[in-house]
Amino acid sequence: MSTNTIAAISTGLTNSGISIIRISGKDSLDIINKIISTKNKIEPNKIVFGKVLDKNKNVLDNVLISYFKAPKSYTGEDICEINCHGGIEITREILEIVLENGAELAKPGEFSKRAFLNGKMDLSKAEAVIDLIxxxxxxxxxxxxxxxxxxxxxxxxxxxxxxxxxxxxxxxxxxxxxxxxxxxxxxxxxxxxxxxxxxxxxxxxxYDQGRYLKDGINVAIIGKPNVGKSSLLNKLAKYEKAIVTDIPGTTRDIVEERINIGNLILNVSDSAGIRQTEDIVEKIGVERSLKLFDTSDLILYMFSPENKLEEKDFEILSKIQNKGLKYITVINKSDKYEKSIFDTFLNEFKKNNINDVQIISIKEDKGIDELKSKIKQMFEKNNFDYEHELxxxxxxxxxxxxxxxxxxxxxxxxxxxxxxxxxxxxxxxxxxxxxxxIVGLDVTEDVTKKIFEKFCIGK
Ligand SMILES: Nc1nc2c(ncn2[C@@H]2O[C@H](COP(=O)(O)OP(=O)(O)OP(=O)(O)O)[C@@H](O)[C@H]2O)c(=O)[nH]1
Ligand SMILES: [Mg+2]
Missing domain, CATH: 1.20.120.430 (tRNA modification GTPase MnmE domain 2)
Structure with a gap:
């Protein structure tokens, strides 16, 4: 079991009302007594007003100190917390003094790791801490x-x-x-x-539903150049994230954006238009677009009447179907072309067993809400009671x-x-x-290490 005393800033490093510096380990109280001047004795589960002193005994900040005596603390060890004013500089200075007086800087997740090792919480609960954050x-x-x-x-x-x-x-x-x-x-x-x-x-x-809710649904927008892929990303994101021009081949790399629709998180990737190309940079972009298949939960395959449907489109669509991927074919620019052209598209799709189709106009904001509803229907389990079911x-x-x-x-x-x-x-x-x-019985040290490394410092 670890015996050193650790410390870290547990609040975010931005200017804010207050910051908290947490110290855990057997020397916590000693360190506090060395650096704090206070009229009252520091006792467990009480909050005490004090002043942090620097090396020359000058007052650095007025603070509140709380003390949780082992084993009744988050880590199961003695914990002291300094509640100071929330400036980045003052918080750092106080941490520095704590470290100079015998504490070591905590590694990411080290407080929670100690809580686990001291039997204060099992592994699945510790993992929930980071998920909650x-x-x-x-x-x-x-x-x-x-x-x-x-x-x-x-x-x-x-x-x-x-x-x-x-x-x-x-x-x-x-x-x-x-x-x-x-x-x-x-x-x-x-x-x-x-x-x-x-x-x-x-x-x-x-699990799939759980992963969608926690990490989001990976959505790839693919299609030929200029059909409006980046415009769709921007529409969903509600700001101009990706560059849109009328030049085919505008998007070269993958542009990613996190978008919320209701309770769903979409991790949307806009990609380079798929076409045969001699341009080396664009070629790499096209390869990346096709690779997106491997990591996507949903493909939005976009078309626009500027390009006729080709054998290649159906090849890609059947690849998507064979992989068992969810997809919606989206036909854009309904403002610009005759309805009959869209009917031809729909017929062709139907003949090829492609039934999930949404006609939209990004320019006139038509069909976008319907597209969002389709995505929701695909991924939201309506009868699932998130509050109570595991x-x-x-x-x-x-x-x-x-x-x-x-x-x-x-x-x-x-x-x-x-x-x-x-x-x-x-x-x-x-x-x-x-x-x-799952709850941490019989786990190797390697596994525990990996889990807590993902935590932030100070937790
Ligand atoms: N009329 C009309 N034009 C649109 C619509 N959506 C996009 N456009 C235009 O189509 C052109 C291409 O749009 P982009 O969003 O850059 O297309 P893209 O698919 O990302 O193109 P690449 O990045 O080159 O593959 C731009 O001039 C857009 O303004 C629409 O609904 N109607
Ligand atoms: Mg683009």
Missing amino acids: NSKTKVSAKIASNHLNGDISKKIIEMREELVELLAHISVSIDYPEYDYEEVKLENVNSILDKKILQISKLIET IITNERHKELLKKSLENLEKSKVEVENKMPIDIISIYLKNATKYLGQ
Whole structure:
């Protein structure tokens, strides 16, 4: 267990009303007593007024000090917090004095890591802390807050305990084979396995939705040059993010923008128009556009009547379909061309089994709301109760659930094949282990390190 005392600025480094410098470790109070002059004794769970003194005993700032005595603190260690005025410079100076008096600068996430190592919170809760800080919508904040309050932990621990119990029964029949209750046991094992397999599969199914809500939906706008891809990005973003000109090949690199529609976050990428080109820079851009397929959840494939539909378009569309990607074909510039031309497009699409089509005019703001509604319909699960139902948002959790599920399925096969019960128990042990890792049981130091590195400094 770490013994050094750490400190960091826990608030954002901008000018603000107040800033908080947090100190955690056994020397916290000593450090405070060295640098603060106060009339009142600093006692646990009380806020005390004081003055921070520099080396020459000059007053640097008037502050409030709070002290949380171990183990009743966020980290489980002694914590002191200095509430100072929120100027960047004064906050830095006070941190500097704290460091000069014996604290070490905390690494990103180190406070939360200590909280985990000291048993103050399990790993899934610690992960929820960072999710809550990074939440970008009301819904994702609510989900993170539910996770922080333990709804993942509770479910996982409950499922894990049932498996542990099952394993215990199985061990008895391995250790005392003279008791002939293997047949009965196998039936029991089977029904518990079925229940767990169903529960875990259901949880895994919530992950895509969870990821969309937490990290956003990756949307790629692709299409030929000049169809209005960048104009659409700007329209959705409500400002001129990307350069728009009437010169085909304007966009060379990928332009990205985060856009909120209701509770959904869209990470929209506008790309270079797809065409055969000799221009080397544009060529690289076109390759990147096609590569976007690999990381996209939704493709907006844009057309404009300036370009006729070609075999190549349907090739790309069938590539999208074969990959099982969600897509909407968007035909732009309805203000500029006759309706009959759009009807021809629609017919061609229909013939090729492409039914998700939206006609728009960016210039006249037509069809944009309908396009947004289509996206919402595709990605918002209307009957999902985010407030109360458990939803997985963390890739690590999903991967562990999958591994646990695989092992449960393997043990079920072995049960059905009437394999010896000790073979079954190997898979069951694995399934139990992977579930436990979600809440931080049996995790390696490497895993913990990776998780907390993603935190911000001061948390
Ligand atoms: N009439 C009309 N013109 C539009 C509309 N949307 C975009 N344009 C024009 O079409 C031209 C090309 O628009 P961009 O948004 O740059 O097209 P792009 O697909 O990003 O083009 P590249 O970056 O070259 O691939 C510009 O002159 C836009 O003003 C529309 O709805 N109606
Ligand atoms: Mg463009």
